[in-house]
Amino acid sequence: MAPAKPALERSGPHLREEDTLLSAPVESRSFPERAAGATRDRFLQQALTIATTRFVASRDEVFAAFPQGDALRDRARQIKEAVLQRLDHYLEQLTANVERAGGHVHFATTAEEARAIILDIARRNQVKLIVKGKSMAAEEIHLNEALEHAGMAVAETDLGEYIIQLAHERPSHIIAPAIHKTKAQIADLFARELRREVAADPEVITRLARGTLREKFLQADMGITGANFAVADTGTIVLVTNEGNGRMVTSLPRVHVALMGVEKVIPSMTDLVIFLQILARSATGQKLSSYTTLVRGPRRPTELEGPQELHLVLMDNGRVRQLAGTLREALYCLRCGACLNVCPVYRQIGGHAYGDTYPGPIGILMTAMLRGTPAVKDLAHASSLCGACAEVCPVRIDIPRMLIELREHLDREKIAPWPERLLFKACGWLLGRPALYRLAAPLARLGQAPFVRDGRIRSLPSFFGRWTRTRDLPAVAARTFGERWAALAREA
Amino acid sequence: MTSKLRVSLMVTCLGDMFYPEVGVAIVRLLRRLGVAVDFPAGQTCCGLPLFNSGYHREAREVARRTVPLFRESEHVVVPSGSCAWMVKQEYPGLLADDAGAHREAQSLAARTWELSQLLVRKLGVTRLPSRVKGRVTYHDSCHLLRGLGEAESPRTVLRNLEGVELVELPGADQCCGFGGSFAVRLPEVSTSILDKKLASVESTGAECLVACDAGCLMQMGGGLARRGSRVKAVHLAQLLEDGA
Numbered sequence: 001m002a003p004a005k006p007a008l009e010r011s012g013p014h015l016r017e018e019d020t021l022l023s024a025p026v027e028s029r030s031f032p033e034r035a036a037g038a039t040r041d042r043f044l045q046q047a048l049t050i051a052t053t054r055f056v057a058s059r060d061e062v063f064a065a066f067p068q069g070d071a072l073r074d075r076a077r078q079i080k081e082a083v084l085q086r087l088d089h090y091l092e093q094l095t096a097n098v099e100r101a102g103g104h105v106h107f108a109t110t111a112e113e114a115r116a117i118i119l120d121i122a123r124r125n126q127v128k129l130i131v132k133g134k135s136m137a138a139e140e141i142h143l144n145e146a147l148e149h150a151g152m153a154v155a156e157t158d159l160g161e162y163i164i165q166l167a168h169e170r171p172s173h174i175i176a177p178a179i180h181k182t183k184a185q186i187a188d189l190f191a192r193e194l195r196r197e198v199a200a201d202p203e204v205i206t207r208l209a210r211g212t213l214r215e216k217f218l219q220a221d222m223g224i225t226g227a228n229f230a231v232a233d234t235g236t237i238v239l240v241t242n243e244g245n246g247r248m249v250t251s252l253p254r255v256h257v258a259l260m261g262v263e264k265v266i267p268s269m270t271d272l273v274i275f276l277q278i279l280a281r282s283a284t285g286q287k288l289s290s291y292t293t294l295v296r297g298p299r300r301p302t303e304l305e306g307p308q309e310l311h312l313v314l315m316d317n318g319r320v321r322q323l324a325g326t327l328r329e330a331l332y333c334l335r336c337g338a339c340l341n342v343c344p345v346y347r348q349i350g351g352h353a354y355g356d357t358y359p360g361p362i363g364i365l366m367t368a369m370l371r372g373t374p375a376v377k378d379l380a381h382a383s384s385l386c387g388a389c390a391e392v393c394p395v396r397i398d399i400p401r402m403l404i405e406l407r408e409h410l411d412r413e414k415i416a417p418w419p420e421r422l423l424f425k426a427c428g429w430l431l432g433r434p435a436l437y438r439l440a441a442p443l444a445r446l447g448q449a450p451f452v453r454d455g456r457i458r459s460l461p462s463f464f465g466r467w468t469r470t471r472d473l474p475a476v477a478a479r480t481f482g483e484r485w486a487a488l489a490r491e492a
Numbered sequence: 493m494t495s496k497l498r499v500s501l502m503v504t505c506l507g508d509m510f511y512p513e514v515g516v517a518i519v520r521l522l523r524r525l526g527v528a529v530d531f532p533a534g535q536t537c538c539g540l541p542l543f544n545s546g547y548h549r550e551a552r553e554v555a556r557r558t559v560p561l562f563r564e565s566e567h568v569v570v571p572s573g574s575c576a577w578m579v580k581q582e583y584p585g586l587l588a589d590d591a592g593a594h595r596e597a598q599s600l601a602a603r604t605w606e607l608s609q610l611l612v613r614k615l616g617v618t619r620l621p622s623r624v625k626g627r628v629t630y631h632d633s634c635h636l637l638r639g640l641g642e643a644e645s646p647r648t649v650l651r652n653l654e655g656v657e658l659v660e661l662p663g664a665d666q667c668c669g670f671g672g673s674f675a676v677r678l679p680e681v682s683t684s685i686l687d688k689k690l691a692s693v694e695s696t697g698a699e700c701l702v703a704c705d706a707g708c709l710m711q712m713g714g715g716l717a718r719r720g721s722r723v724k725a726v727h728l729a730q731l732l733e734d735g736a
């Protein structure tokens with residue numbers, strides 16, 4: 001499926017060589033190594049525990065006081081599914097209505113195309129300074145690097161994004177990019193970058209950032225944002241923020257570019273009301289976020305503020321293929337971050353260990369969508385399948401089931417390592433042969449004999465050490481239940 | 493209970509090899525409640541570890557041969573919430589291609605109970621004598637809680653035990669970090685999750701940590717023993733008098 005109309009400006013941008021040269025973060029450690037490293041990072045552990053605990057508590061509290069929440073979540077899920085069933089229709093409608101309001105719509109099949117489209121808009125407008133609102137889509141295509149590479153300055157205006165830009169890092173959470181940093185670390189960072197004393201007080205830090213950013217807003221030629229939703233029947237781009245920076249980015253510079261995944265389109269304003277009631281509640285535990293910014297077209301002749309040019313970039317980048325794929329449900333995602341906050345794995349390792357744009361449970365699915373199943377060979381197992389994510393997801397995405405399906409794919413396509421595949425297949429074979437299976441216990445008793453003390457095993461060599469390094473293992477019983485049954489049957 | 497109920501024990505692989513005393517306790521407990529208990533031959537493992545790691549062809553074969561073992565069973569009791577979940581929620585889907593096997597799996601699913609559910613929801617028993625006195629706390633196993641939607645039955649049993657005080661575990665519904673092969677694929681992460689769980693357990697001042705899943709007990713019991721904690725991790729059945 002390719003929406004016909006939005007391709008209209010596809011011929012516009014021409015790919016230049018430098019647009020495709022991007023500095024990918026160099027990371028030589030494997031995922032299990034990164035994850036293990038993260039569990040040893042004391043500051044990270046402290047920052048994650050504080051932030052995720054607060055998010056989860058607020059979310060639970062606000063939903064407990066919101067009995068209609070469950071029905072609204074069901075409704076939101078139905079709307080998402082209905083959109084996916086007629087995605088091209090809604091994208092065409094959105095395009096027509098954005099254009100009617102005076103905006104331009106572009107369709108990008110790949111990340112590269114999306115970068116090229118945005119660079120082209122910036123060059124045509126002789127842009128020097130860009131202010132940005134928080135956008136995971138922009139992170140997904142490494143937009144900042146591309147713009148900077150082309151000689152433009154980019155200023156992040158969301159406080160969290162500003163912090164990680166100062167630190168030359170990448171976001172580690174979908175809605176709280178700097179969640180991995182403690183207050184004290186942020187104060188140190190500001191002190192170093194701004195060359196002055198900074199107290200570890202969120203208010204002081206915020207005031208400092210605001211002061212710096214105010215200048216940028218006034219000087220910027222172009223604003224770039226993502227979009228939480230785009231309403232098809234009105235052509236409205238919707239931004240949900242807590243800092244009001246979204247409003248400034250979309251109204252002060254001459255040009256506004258909004259970049260979004262194609263799945264973010266929703267049919268109508270009535271639907272928007274449903275999503276807004278569950279989005280902030282799931283994300284931060286707020287009833288509504290502080291700012292909901294609705295953008296419809298560029299500045300009209302009678303208006304005093306707003307950009308002269310408005311562009312909406314609709315990006316596929318692997319999404320459309322999943323309309324008929326196993327990851328379809330992941331396209332419902334509102335990017336609220338709730339599944340990260342409750343995930344026991346995310347809570348131990350944070351976002352960077354996942355190694356790609358989108359962390360957490362949904363991030364594993366997104367990484368599979370963007371990079372293919374082989375890219376999640378290890379990540380697909382970064383879940384105990386506890387089900388906490390599915391329980392809090394506002395659109396009830398069954399993430400654990402999809403992770404299991406990804407794992408199935410890893411076996412079927414022979415991507416999983418062969419020793420593992422051999423082991424599991426041998427187990428499967430054995431479980432079908434009870435007579436042989438009964439020999440497992442006596443054999444295990446022989447093998448474990450040198451290691452057992454008081455019925456427990458405290459240390460085992462090689463692979464088994466992965467368990468016994470931190471946990472005792474019960475010894476295989478002197479007599480299994482099966483071996484005790486005959487005597488037990490006689491008791492009756 | 494007047495007419496004699498018949499219940500088959502699905503002991504599970506971990507129950508068979510590592511925790512036979514749990515199976516023994518269940519058999520004796522149910523008999524004392526007037527239930528006839530049998531143990532169908534040929535049991536191995538429910539196949540959950542295969543299924544969760546993505547080995548669905550293999551899990552399907554396990555399901556295909558396990559379902560008929562319980563054909564004659566009136567009810568089936570399982571000591572682990574996760575294995576009960578596998579039988580109840582996944583067997584029918586795994587055998588969807590074969591109409592006969594699918595029907596039989598659906599029937600087994602409807603007759604299968606995790607222990608606390610059998611006691612409270614089927615047998616209507618809530619008051620039971622206890623082998624221990626004092627303070628206990630309860631950990632919700634993920635598959636029992638979120639998979640089977642069961643939070644109440646184990647608590648009902650524990651609250652009514654004579655001489656036992658149930659204190660709620662802060663974050664009782666959070667994973668213990670076991671997750672089957674997850675525990676050895678990412679051992680540091682699994683242990684980090686466990687450490688937080690055990691700190692919470694110790695904050696309750698309980699002497700016993702109760703769970704209804706052999707996997708969680710292996711993880712939490714292993715962690716407690718390694719710390720030299722005085723808290724013991726036990727299966728619900730082991731608390732109920734006349735156990736092993």
Ligand code: SF4
Binds near residue numbers: 335339396397
């Ligand atoms: S998957 Fe669900 S919980 Fe996770 S970010 Fe998306 S909408 Fe939120």
